[in-house]
Amino acid sequence: MRSLGFIAALLLSGTAHAAPARPPLPPITDQFLLDQLELGEEIEGRADGDLNGDGDTDTVFVxxxxxxxxxxxxxxYRSEVDIGHQSGGDFKLAPDALGAAELSIAKGVLTVKDxxxxxxxxxxxxRYRADKVQPKMRLIGLDAxxxxxxxxxxxxxxxxNLVTGDIVTSLLKVTGDGEDRSYDTLYTRKFKRPSKPVFMEDTPDPELELVGATKAK
Structure with missing residues (x-):
């Protein structure tokens, strides 16, 4: 899949124009997204909301x-002379999905459950939040x-928690028999692993991070 080409089409779509007095910038339409797809592709899901705090609608889609x-x-984005859209980041999700990813935006935080x-x-x-300096989404939390x-x-x-560096790990132990089987949470451990800012395009593999965290001393 051509990540850069897809974003380029969005940014060259002619959405930038002279800034009006203040009506909010409308979200990208479903039809526009569909028009950018290649054969065999589909929009798995989308969410709209304000991620960068400018009062206009941002869009997340898979x-x-x-x-x-x-x-x-x-x-x-909105400047003194125009308004429009720009890339905030992208990354690959694992291909073997057991359903559509859940996308939500609340209080400026994008949450992706997969x-x-x-x-x-x-x-x-x-979990991602818009960086305060660059127009990029920054990873602030990863659960696996x-x-x-x-x-x-x-x-x-x-x-x-990439903001505080706190990591919590636990073992899920099978308990019970037959239809009564479930997991007990055991051996919960807490430690710190500070991290430099991680932007969306550098999102780590959650399974590899989980393996590393459970083996850490």
Whole structure:
């Protein structure tokens, strides 16, 4: 999937124009997004809201094909002479989705919840906030859980706050028998791992981060 080409089409779409007195910039239309798709691609989901605090609507959407999924953020901008849209970042989601990614925007934070895998599944939650200096989305939180959807084995979970550096990990232990099987949360451990700013295009693999966190001393 052509990430740069897709964003270029958005930014060259003619949305920039002389700034009006103040009516809010409308969100990108569904039809415009559909017009940019190639054969075999579809819009898996989208969310609209104000991410950069300018009062205008920003858009987040996932483009999916049989072998690839890609999330894009398009930020509105407004200057003294014009208004328009610009890229706020993009990154690849795992292709083996167990349903559409859940996208939401609340109080300037973009939350992406994604479930991938098979019988053994990876649940990942990404949280982003617009950077105060650059027009980019910055990763501020990453949660990951690997578990068996049939309780065939134990699992692990991690929550990483990239703002404070706090990481919490736990073991998910299978308990019970038959239809009464469930997970108990055991051996919860807390430690710090400071991080430099991580922008959306550098979003790490949640499963690799989970493995590293559970092995950390």
């Amino acid at each position: 483009v999916a094909s049989p072998h690839e999924r890609h999330l894009y953020v398009v930020l509105s 479930l991938t895998g098979g019988t053994t599944a990876l649940s990942a939650t990404y 859980t690997v578990y068996s959807r049939t309780y065939a084995h134990d699992g692990d979970e991690m929550s990483w």
